[in-house]
Amino acid sequence: MLLGPALAVSAVLFTIGVAGVLIRRNAIVIFMCVELMLNAVNLTFVALAQRLGVSGQIFVFFVMAVAAAEAAVGLAIILAIYRHRETVDLGKINLLKG
């Protein structure tokens, strides 16, 4: 029940996350958009679990644990760059030229 709409919502959420990562320049906002993408995937897993059995719901726990580990490391890295540059604006963080 409601599999189609749930998948559509998660696709929209994922797209919003991708757009945010590509458009925004603030490191914290980009990080939040990545988290939005991961949670969109979680929604997909939960929606699919109705049809495909409980494993989809279990994957969500793995994804949450991974997202938590990423958040811990990511915020530490953002803090480290703030100590050096006093900004988290990617437009102003440009010691390395790609």
Next chain:
Amino acid sequence: MTLDLSLTRDLLTALLPELMLTGWALVLLVVVAWRHRTGGDLRVAGGIALAAFATTAAVVWWLWWNSAAAQGYAPMIAVDDFRFISDWLFLGTGALTVLLSMRYLEREALLAPEYYVLLLFSVLGMMLMGGGSDLMVVFLGLELMSVSVYVLAGINRKSPKAAEAALKYFLLGAFASAFLLYGIALVYGATGTTNLALIGAQVTSLHLEHGTLLLIGLALLLVGFAFKVAAVPFHMWAPDVYDGAPTPVTGFMATAVKAAAFAALFRVLGQAFATTVAWHQIVSALAVATMVGGNLVALAQRSLKRMLAYSSIAHAGYVLVAVAAGNASGSAAFLFYLVAYTLTTLAAFALLAVKGRGGESDVLIDDLSGLATERPWLAFALAVCMLSLLGFPGTAGFMGKWYILVAAAQSAQWWLAALLVLTSVVSAGYYLPVIMVMYMRPAPSAAAHADVRLGRLAGAAVTLAVVGLLFFGIRPNRLLDLSAAGAESLRTPTAAAVAPPGN
């Protein structure tokens, strides 16, 4: 030795290498919690890391020697030659990185023995990626590796460049992981399973080769992996991150991390999507873009580290040709090339690390002038590395490229083969100047290379790598046989593939 992975005892046996490395990493974590103040503590931690790699490699060898194989219901971890060979590659790269890092860390006053703990955990992640026969295990391995390497890239907290490199690596790495995960979710939705063998079976039995959900999932998986191996157009992060990270970590990222992503990609495509033809064209297109893009931009680089960064992008393109070939010789060439490339690149970054001292100042190619008269052995080793990267006959790099070329020709991918040769010729334009500058220009001042010292451990590591390069360049047969056996073990479907999915 046949392992029935539904029995706990056999499952533990199959997982013994990973369990061993986890145990060592936890022990080391406790040790460095007590001892983390002096250079001596750093050396103790490095020694423990080396012991961890050595014992784990011995366990892998023991499983290999007993020709361990899995039977029964589709397992989450593969027990085959491909896993054992890639495990050896990752463990060897990890051990060489430890040897290179010992002196470097003390020299740059990075008194953080946690460095070695993170190294152990990232190698553990790689082993799960190379051995995982379930998309979720591959994803968890990838995350374990990536999160450890994010921290390693920024381990030098005093350097603003390292912090910037870590930030860029983290943001783009997490972005790529999300794509990979969405791909896994969609493939799971299309086939009802995340097990590679069962996905392959479902695709054939349900005729999903052209199913929309499956193809979108596959495309997202490919995007995620392309980010991790730094294939053009998903390579933007690589030069900046390689440039800013501490040089031994850069060497580790350019070799082991890339090799692990390739190993996982290869297993996923070979086992789950063997009958789905759609990816061949995508991978071919990625290979073309990566070879052309990487080589052309590398020509314009003045800094040695950035040049090596772009060169590693170009080499990812050559490996993608082997993946795109998709035949038995392509698989054998793939493993052989990874070994050759890893040895060469690691040695090159080790030599760069000794030159680039004093707060990671940029080493320009011109800074190497006259190195051959002052430090003939160093210059010789770097010259061999450059020739091997170029693919000069007599080095392992040549044999690797040759096998990839043969594989591409056998699968009638003439365009890819021609482009591989052409771009290799272009790459001479940035590899040969390094040798020319070292041997044909005088040193700017007598003291220019006075402080260039490799140290005993790093010297041993570089010697090992260079001897290996020359050895495999002249006698490649044994390694090629091993690679072919490893690749073959991927292609023969296990008994598990016959079992129906449980839904």
